[in-house]
Amino acid sequence: MNKRNGWSVLADIITVILSLIWVAPLFFALLISIRPTSDPLGTGNIFFGRTITLENYQRALELAPWQWHYLTSILVVVGVLVVQLITITMAGYAFARMKFWGRNALLFILLIQLMIPSGVLVVQNLNIMRQINLFDTRWALMMPYWGSVFGVLLMRQTFREIPPELEEAARIDGANLFQILRFVYIPLSIPTYVAFALVSVSARWNEFLWPAMVTRTAESRPVTTGLSQLFSATEAGTNYGQLMAGTILVVAPLVVLFIFFQRRFIESFASSGLK
Amino acid sequence: MEQVSTSINTASTVQSRRIKHPTWRHLIPYLLIAPTLIFVGLFTIYPTIRTFEQSLYQPGMNVRNERGQRVQQPDTFVGLQNYADLFIPQTPPHPIVGGFLQILSNTIVFAVASVGITLPLSFGMALLMNRAIRGRALWRFSLFYPVLLPLIGGASMWAFLYGNSGGLINTVLRSLNIPTQDWLNTPDLVLWSVIVVNIWKQAGFYMIFYLAGLQSIPKDIYEAAALDGASYFQQLFTITIPLLRRTTLFLLVIASTYAFQTVEQLDVLNKGMPANRANLLLWYIYQMYPSSQARGYVNAISMVLVVILFTFTFINFAFFERRSADE
Numbered sequence: 001m002n003k004r005n006g007w008s009v010l011a012d013i014i015t016v017i018l019s020l021i022w023v024a025p026l027f028f029a030l031l032i033s034i035r036p037t038s039d040p041l042g043t044g045n046i047f048f049g050r051t052i053t054l055e056n057y058q059r060a061l062e063l064a065p066w067q068w069h070y071l072t073s074i075l076v077v078v079g080v081l082v083v084q085l086i087t088i089t090m091a092g093y094a095f096a097r098m099k100f101w102g103r104n105a106l107l108f109i110l111l112i113q114l115m116i117p118s119g120v121l122v123v124q125n126l127n128i129m130r131q132i133n134l135f136d137t138r139w140a141l142m143m144p145y146w147g148s149v150f151g152v153l154l155m156r157q158t159f160r161e162i163p164p165e166l167e168e169a170a171r172i173d174g175a176n177l178f179q180i181l182r183f184v185y186i187p188l189s190i191p192t193y194v195a196f197a198l199v200s201v202s203a204r205w206n207e208f209l210w211p212a213m214v215t216r217t218a219e220s221r222p223v224t225t226g227l228s229q230l231f232s233a234t235e236a237g238t239n240y241g242q243l244m245a246g247t248i249l250v251v252a253p254l255v256v257l258f259i260f261f262q263r264r265f266i267e268s269f270a271s272s273g274l275k
Numbered sequence: 276m277e278q279v280s281t282s283i284n285t286a287s288t289v290q291s292r293r294i295k296h297p298t299w300r301h302l303i304p305y306l307l308i309a310p311t312l313i314f315v316g317l318f319t320i321y322p323t324i325r326t327f328e329q330s331l332y333q334p335g336m337n338v339r340n341e342r343g344q345r346v347q348q349p350d351t352f353v354g355l356q357n358y359a360d361l362f363i364p365q366t367p368p369h370p371i372v373g374g375f376l377q378i379l380s381n382t383i384v385f386a387v388a389s390v391g392i393t394l395p396l397s398f399g400m401a402l403l404m405n406r407a408i409r410g411r412a413l414w415r416f417s418l419f420y421p422v423l424l425p426l427i428g429g430a431s432m433w434a435f436l437y438g439n440s441g442g443l444i445n446t447v448l449r450s451l452n453i454p455t456q457d458w459l460n461t462p463d464l465v466l467w468s469v470i471v472v473n474i475w476k477q478a479g480f481y482m483i484f485y486l487a488g489l490q491s492i493p494k495d496i497y498e499a500a501a502l503d504g505a506s507y508f509q510q511l512f513t514i515t516i517p518l519l520r521r522t523t524l525f526l527l528v529i530a531s532t533y534a535f536q537t538v539e540q541l542d543v544l545n546k547g548m549p550a551n552r553a554n555l556l557l558w559y560i561y562q563m564y565p566s567s568q569a570r571g572y573v574n575a576i577s578m579v580l581v582v583i584l585f586t587f588t589f590i591n592f593a594f595f596e597r598r599s600a601d602e
Contacts, residue, residue: 007507008406015403019417022475025432026420028443032435041446087310094307106308113319115588119536120557120580123564123573124322124329147314177303206425208539209561224427224539231431231543240435240442251428258423262412266419266483 026255033057033244041240056245063233063242065218066249069226076141076222077204081197083146088196092155093181097167113149122213129214140214141222145204151196158192159185195268198261202254223250323581330357330574334567350571357575372572374551374559379579381466382556386534389473394526397478398519401485402511419479426476430540433472434459437544459545465553472540477533481526488522489515528591535583556580 032041036053094100095107118125129140162185170180186193208224215221230246258265333356335348361375368374404415421429436443437458445455458468492515500510538558541547547554547562554562560576563569 011403011406012408015408015414018400018403019414022421022479023417025429025436025475029432029435032443041441041443087314090307091311094304098304098307100301100304103304106312109320110311110315111592112323113315115585115592116319116323116581117532117536117584117588118318120560120577120584121319121322121326123560123577124325125318126564127325128317128322143314144318147311147318149311149315152311202423206423206428208425208427208542209557212542213561213564224425227425227427227431228542231434238438238441240438243431244435247428247431251424254423254425255420258416258420262416265423266415269422269480269483 026251029244029247032240033248035241037239037241056239056241057249060230060242060245060249064226064229064246066223066226068218069221069223072138072141072220073205073222073224075138077201079138079142080145080204081200083142084148084151084200085193085197087146088148088151088155089181089186091152092159093185095152096156096159097164110149110152113147118144119209122210125210126213135214136216136220138220141204141207141211141220144210145200148200151200154192154196155189158189162188191264194261194264198257198265198268201257205254226250326574326577326581330571330578331355332571333357334570337567353571357571358578361572361575361579371563371566371569372576374554375576377551378547378554378556378559381552381554382535384466385470385473385555386531388467388470389477389534390527390530392470393474393478394481394523394530396474397481397526398485398523400478400482401489402515404482404486405489418482421476422480424476426537426539427542429476430472431543433468433475433540434543437468459553460549462549462552465545465549469540469544469553472544473534473537476537476540477530481530484522484526485519488519492518524594525591528587528594532584532587532591535580535587 031047033056034052034054035041036051036055039050091110095103125144126135129135134140134143166184166188167180170184175183205222206224207222208228211222212225212228215225227246227250230243331352331354332350333353335350337345337347340346360369361372364376365373400418404411404418408414439445439455439457439460442458444458448455456464459465496514497510500514505513536557538555538561541553541555541558545553547558556576557580560573560580563573563576
């Protein structure tokens with residue numbers, strides 16, 4: 001019994017140490033971001049500076065057009081999510097509840113999207129965006145994600161678990177397809193929609209490589225490119241206070257969102273891996 | 276019996292009624308799928324075909340003709356020559372893609388090390404989090420939060436930790452009189468510095484899957500083993516790890532797929548420098564795409580990545596989707 005307690009205490013200690021190591025990057029990023037530039041790390045206390053200041057945030061905000069970056073990120077996140085919710089509901093219902101010629105073949109064609117991630121097709125997708133004259137627009141950041149096969153599979157699975165009797169009852173009452181979706185399937189699937197939304201929002205907010213390639217002007221660039229710009233700005237260069245202030249500006253919205261939705265976030269990421 | 280035949284009759288009436296109005300009713304499912312199909316076709320299938328096609332060509336030069344005007348020569352079909360240039364070493368190194376084999380090997384080291392270290396670590400974290408411990412939600416938050424951050428944001432925090440003169444790690448080492456390292460500019464060190472960031476970012480994600488796996492193992496198996504006198508570690512190796520084999524296999528696939536696609540951290544860490552020692556395939560593509568002369572190679576490298584990722588996800592699909600379809 002004593003020995004068991006010994007192991008337990010050891011495991012508790014490891015848990016705390018591991019967690020502290022994992023939190024350290026965020027913690028020190030916050031600390032350095034509110035420390036005056038005139039009082040760098042090496043001069044004394046590695047935790048706190050002599051005073052607390054927001055000058056780094058002011059400078060970081062001046063070094064990139066953040067108002068445009070935030071606007072673009074928000075528009076892209078919303079613009080992708082709204083269209084996705086519509087397309088995955090439609091296709092999810094068709095695959096869950098309808099029988100039609102070529103169903104399995106079509107599903108298999110869609111699965112190619114899961115097998116070839118769009119991340120490696122960036123060069124050709126860039127050509128497509130040039131050809132259809134959407135290069136350097138917010139549309140180019142949204143369109144490739146309007147069809148989500150992961151979302152379709154998720155909704156198919158969720159809709160299948162809804163008793164078909166509910167749909168039949170609605171049909172007998174004269175409901176059409178739109179009404180059946182609106183009043184039967186969608187209300188019963190809200191938790192799945194929320195889970196999908198969280199994954200979709202964080203994926204689009206965090207994306208960098210594609211926006212960096214397909215956009216040029218500040219108006220159509222999202223927040224991640226603002227952070228990249230800060231790193232290449234000579235003034236910020238190795239001024240870690242300013243760099244970390246910029247980093248906090250980019251990551252803060254998701255950390256706050258996470259604190260609000262913690263449990264649901266973890267569950268939805270678990271199901272998102274099941275694609 | 277009679278009831279059964281009645282229901283069959285009803286079914287056949289429905290069937291015949293359906294045949295009477297075949298046109299628009301039969302179109303509904305296709306209309307519902309059409310938007311998804313169009314976007315998948317336009318942004319996945321078509322670009323894959325174009326990538327393969329262009330990987331077989333060398334782009335034409337932009338030259339001056341006799342009258343001094345700039346003309347674009349047509350692309351020439353070169354078969355698999357672009358792939359040969361990538362994979363067959365030359366002396367002196369190929370002017371455009373001489374770094375390819377180094378970068379391919381970096382990418383494989385990056386993937387194998389990230390997966391090989393992260394998965395056991397995630398499993399350990401899940402074991403720790405699966406116990407009764409005060410403040411569990413807080414500890415779990417601490418380990419999981421990097422998953423949510425933009426990779427470029429997480430990496431920029433590490434850029435500060437790694438920084439040579441003003442960075443945190445070196446500042447601490449200096450105050451303890453331990454020799455400092457230039458974490459992001461030492462050729463033998465830099466890839467490992469990048470791998471550490473990836474481990475930190477992903478461990479919490481895989482932990483969640485192991486936690487779910489641990490919670491699905493029935494408690495009475497452990498009780499029976501304990502009655503037989505099995506120690507905690509005996510139970511771990513004879514019950515827990517074998518029962519989580521499927522989870523491990525699944526995570527192996529998704530973690531490998533992920534590792535081949537994560538390159539955004541390089542933008543703020545070191546851009547793949549020094550001497551390409553931390554460069555990764557997708558970042559290499561990103562660096563090369565603006566050069567028109569590299570077009571054939573960029574597409575060939577993209578194809579190499581497509582094949583690698585397709586293989587992993589195909590395994591994933593064959594093993595796991597099929598199983599869930601059966602359920």
